[in-house]
Amino acid sequence: MLRHFYLIRSSFPRIFDLIYWPTVQIILWGFVSKFFTMHSDYFNNVAGVILSAAILYDFLFRSSISYNMLFLEEIWSRNIINLFVSPLKISEIIMALTSSALIRTMIGLVPAAFIAIPLFGISIFELGVPLILLLFSLYLFGVTLGLLVTAGLVRFGPSFENVAWASLFFIAPLGCIYYPVEILPSWVQPIALGLPLAHIFEETRNILVNQTVSFTNIYYAIGLNLIYLTLAISIFYKSFASAKRNGTLVNIGE
Amino acid sequence: MKPIEVKNLKKQFKTTEAVKGINFSINQSETLALLGPNGCGKTTTIGMLLGLITPTSGNIFINEEELNYKDHQFLNIMNFASPYVELPKKLTVLENLKVYGRMYLIKNFKEKIDQLIEDLNLKPFLNKRTGELSSGQKNRVSLAKSLINDPKILLLDEPTASLDPDTGDYVRSYLEKYKKENDISILLASHNMDEVTRLSDYVLMMKEGQIIDHGKAKDLIDKHGRENLEQVFLKLVRQKNEH
Ligand SMILES: Nc1ncnc2c1ncn2[C@@H]1O[C@H](COP(=O)(O)OP(=O)(O)OP(=O)(O)O)[C@@H](O)[C@H]1O
Ligand SMILES: [Mg+2]
Numbered sequence: 163m164l165r166h167f168y169l170i171r172s173s174f175p176r177i178f179d180l181i182y183w184p185t186v187q188i189i190l191w192g193f194v195s196k197f198f199t200m201h202s203d204y205f206n207n208v209a210g211v212i213l214s215a216a217i218l219y220d221f222l223f224r225s226s227i228s229y230n231m232l233f234l235e236e237i238w239s240r241n242i243i244n245l246f247v248s249p250l251k252i253s254e255i256i257m258a259l260t261s262s263a264l265i266r267t268m269i270g271l272v273p274a275a276f277i278a279i280p281l282f283g284i285s286i287f288e289l290g291v292p293l294i295l296l297l298f299s300l301y302l303f304g305v306t307l308g309l310l311v312t313a314g315l316v317r318f319g320p321s322f323e324n325v326a327w328a329s330l331f332f333i334a335p336l337g338c339i340y341y342p343v344e345i346l347p348s349w350v351q352p353i354a355l356g357l358p359l360a361h362i363f364e365e366t367r368n369i370l371v372n373q374t375v376s377f378t379n380i381y382y383a384i385g386l387n388l389i390y391l392t393l394a395i396s397i398f399y400k401s402f403a404s405a406k407r408n409g410t411l412v413n414i415g416e
Numbered sequence: 417m418k419p420i421e422v423k424n425l426k427k428q429f430k431t432t433e434a435v436k437g438i439n440f441s442i443n444q445s446e447t448l449a450l451l452g453p454n455g456c457g458k459t460t461t462i463g464m465l466l467g468l469i470t471p472t473s474g475n476i477f478i479n480e481e482e483l484n485y486k487d488h489q490f491l492n493i494m495n496f497a498s499p500y501v502e503l504p505k506k507l508t509v510l511e512n513l514k515v516y517g518r519m520y521l522i523k524n525f526k527e528k529i530d531q532l533i534e535d536l537n538l539k540p541f542l543n544k545r546t547g548e549l550s551s552g553q554k555n556r557v558s559l560a561k562s563l564i565n566d567p568k569i570l571l572l573d574e575p576t577a578s579l580d581p582d583t584g585d586y587v588r589s590y591l592e593k594y595k596k597e598n599d600i601s602i603l604l605a606s607h608n609m610d611e612v613t614r615l616s617d618y619v620l621m622m623k624e625g626q627i628i629d630h631g632k633a634k635d636l637i638d639k640h641g642r643e644n645l646e647q648v649f650l651k652l653v654r655q656k657n658e659h
Contacts, residue, residue: 239547240502244561247466248519249491406470406485409429412463413500 188217188274189281211370212340213278214286215363219339221271222300222359228266229308230315230326232259237320246411252402256395259312260305267301289369295380296362302387303358307333309394313401319410339363358383358390417480419444419569419601420465425474427460427625434460436625437474442569442618447595447602449612449633451645452622453653458605461622462571465603466496478569492520497562498573502554505547509538509557512546513564520565532560536590552583559587563594570602576611588614609646619645621652628652 194212236242245255279285286293311329314322336350337359343351354360365379405411421441427434435457442448450458463469465476467485476483478490503512513529522528533539536556541549546557555575562570575591576584588611595602595615606612612619613633621629621636629636629652633645640648 236504239504239506240500241504243468243496243498243501244503244516245519246468247491247494247496248516249488249521250519251488403470406468409427409434409460409463409469411468412459 185274185277188213188220188278211367213282214289214366214370215339217271217275217278217286218296218300218363218366219334219337220274221267221297222304224267224270225263225301225304226307226311227326229259229263229305230311230323232262232266233312233315234320234323237315243412252399256309256398259308263305263308264301267304289366290375292365292369292375292377292380295384296366299358299362299380299383299387302384302391303362306387306390306394309391309398313394313398316398316405317401317408317410333357333359336360337363342367356386358386361386417444418442418477419479420448420603421477421480422461422465423475423477425461425464425476426472427457427464427469428472434625435464435471438622438625438627440620440627440630442601442603445595445599445601446617447604447615449616449619450603450605450622451607451609451612451619451649456622457625458622459573462496462573462603462605465571466494467491492565493568494571495562495565495567495569496571496573497558497575499551499555499558499575499577500573501558503546503557503561506545508543508545509549510542512557513560516561516564522565528564528566532563535594536560551578552580555579555583555587559590566598568600570600572602573605574607575604576606576608584608584611591615609644609649613645621649623653 236245275286279287289296307329311322311326314325336346336354336357338346338354339359340363343354343360343364346354361379361383365376365383368379369375402411418441423439424437425435425439426437438457438461440448450461452458460469464471465478465483467483467488467490470485478494481490483490504515507515510529510533513532517525517529533542536559538556538560541553546554549557555578559575562572576587579587591602592615594600602615604612604615616633619630619633619636620627631639636648637643637645640651642648642651
């Protein structure tokens with residue numbers, strides 16, 4: 163367990179970066195939703211919807227990206243082989259990445275969420291207890307995406323990084339972050355509903371708009387998440403096995 | 417007990433057959449040198465011993481136990497250093513040593529680190545970021561990392577490449593001294609003939625994934641009627657299809 167702590171500590175710097183980007187995004191979306199409140203009836207009573215969704219989506223984005231950044235940093239610093247020749251297990255690498263990604267994400271998100279309160283009078287904390295479940299769900303999905311991309315990095319080398327970014331942007335429209343699933347073309351809807359994101363953001367809107375909590379969505383999201391997570395973990399293990407066969411672990415940094 | 421024994425080890429990458437069925441072993445507390453031209457399969461062999469590359473066929477025994485790629489236990493008694501592997505640049509030298517000390521769960525943590533700092537003369541740049549060091553300084557830190565768990569088996573891939581003669585000599589002397597004082601078996605891949613002559617107890621000459629000759633450095637020189645190992649190397653490597 164101490165190993166994890168040290169792995170986490172070894173990725174501490176750039177706290178400024180971690181806080182800066184979410185905050186800027188929150189401020190931007192804050193003004194956008196303020197503008198909508200002035201001009202749209204629908205958003206009048208639910209000014210927080212867009213902003214809350216933005217904060218939550220940012221949480222997902224961060225947890226996934228920091229997952230990959232942590233791993234990429236080890237590759238760029240050419241330290242990765244030192245980790246592989248130490249007695250660290252793959253499961254320990256997963257644990258270390260997962261927990262340090264959480265810390266990094268929280269460092270970024272918590273200040274941004276607090277800034278939104280006085281600035282726009284909007285607090286994601288209004289979501290209450292279900293917020294924890296929603297965040298947990300988002301985090302699981304972030305970790306899943308992170309694992310998949312990291313598996314790609316292990317298998318195909320650092321050039322796979324571009325796919326990391328592309329995958330997140332590709333998923334965004336399907337995630338129904340800012341709009342209900344019904345907006346999507348009918349043949350896309352089943353795909354969107356197969357992702358936990360649609361359920362998470364559907365529920366976010368439900369809570370904010372209707373002031374009621376429906377746990378069906380939350381359970382759906384967590385269930386789907388667990389399926390994807392299991393899949394991602396097994397792909398992660400497979401990517402190691404295949405990298406060992408192809409010899410890519412030895413010259414992964416090149 | 418043989419620290420390392422390798423039987424009919426093969427590695428076929430997609431198109432290249434990097435290692436073509438080699439056999440060798442390292443005796444307790446001895447240093448085995450792997451010599452051979454670029455691309456002959458030295459790094460691939462070391463990679464297989466570390467579990468970084470899965471062999472196509474053949475067996476590896478560490479302390480007479482077949483290497484188990486699922487269980488990383490064997491890595492506790494091994495370690496590795498090479499110029500193509502570096503430590504996290506943003507951490508200071510001391511932090512890096514601590515991180516790796518923890519990673520290997522070493523017992524006498526503080527004493528071990530102090531001793532390495534003392535032995536490898538790391539004091540002057542102990543609190544500098546590792547990324548800011550010269551390659552000679554980095555090399556010493558990497559060496560310290562590779563000894564942090566008191567490995568019984570040490571794998572070194574061209575440990576003194578890119579070092580100036582003075583620093584190279586410092587590292588060689590240190591390894592020589594360390595070997596005398598500790599019970600350690602070393603596998604050394606190197607292109608430096610003086611280094612091999614000085615440090616090794618036994619030499620394997622590799623070419624195109626095969627072992628083309630082996631023996632004590634002195635015996636090889638005598639056998640081939642040359643003056644030094646470099647000439648033996650040139651003779652063997654330039655020979656066509658002897659095996
Ligand atoms: N991941 C890989 N995929 C495909 N071929 C590889 C891979 N790694 C090494 N090879 C090939 O295997 C052969 C042996 O390479 P290896 O790196 O083991 O040589 P080496 O003896 O360490 O050489 P050098 O002295 O240059 O370090 C080379 O022909 C190389 O091109
Ligand atoms: Mg090599």
